[in-house]
Amino acid sequence: MINTQDSLRQFKAEFFQALAHPTRIAIVEQLRNGELSAGALIERLGIEQANASQHLAVLRAKNIVINRKTRNQVFYSVRHPLIIEVLDIMRRYFHAHMSEMVATLKAIDKVEKIRK
Numbered sequence: 001m002i003n004t005q006d007s008l009r010q011f012k013a014e015f016f017q018a019l020a021h022p023t024r025i026a027i028v029e030q031l032r033n034g035e036l037s038a039g040a041l042i043e044r045l046g047i048e049q050a051n052a053s054q055h056l057a058v059l060r061a062k063n064i065v066i067n068r069k070t071r072n073q074v075f076y077s078v079r080h081p082l083i084i085e086v087l088d089i090m091r092r093y094f095h096a097h098m099s100e101m102v103a104t105l106k107a108i109d110k111v112e113k114i115r116k
Helices: 004-018 022-030 038-045 050-062 083-116
Strands: 065-070 073-078
Touching: 004 050, 022 038, 022 050, 022 083, 038 050, 038 073, 050 065, 073 083
Parallel strands: none
Antiparallel strands: 065 073
């Protein structure tokens, strides 16, 4: 019998593994407002075509992006808006984490000033 919890954990691990490279996250972020051609992605990110192709292949394989071909161009889009929400939540978490770090550093600085 297949354990649903194990399947879900595996799905999550594969999802985050696919996003475990800054370039792949940048690609998804570029697609936030809709479909872009591979050429537009390459230009906006300033990466080589071969590099972009490899990253896009990973994102396609894990169903994070989808593509469609029109003549000699390939257009990419995010498979589901929830993927953008995940990245937005991570951005909020990052800002919260940074705020905590700043508060900690200020507290340390205050203690050190008192000691002097």
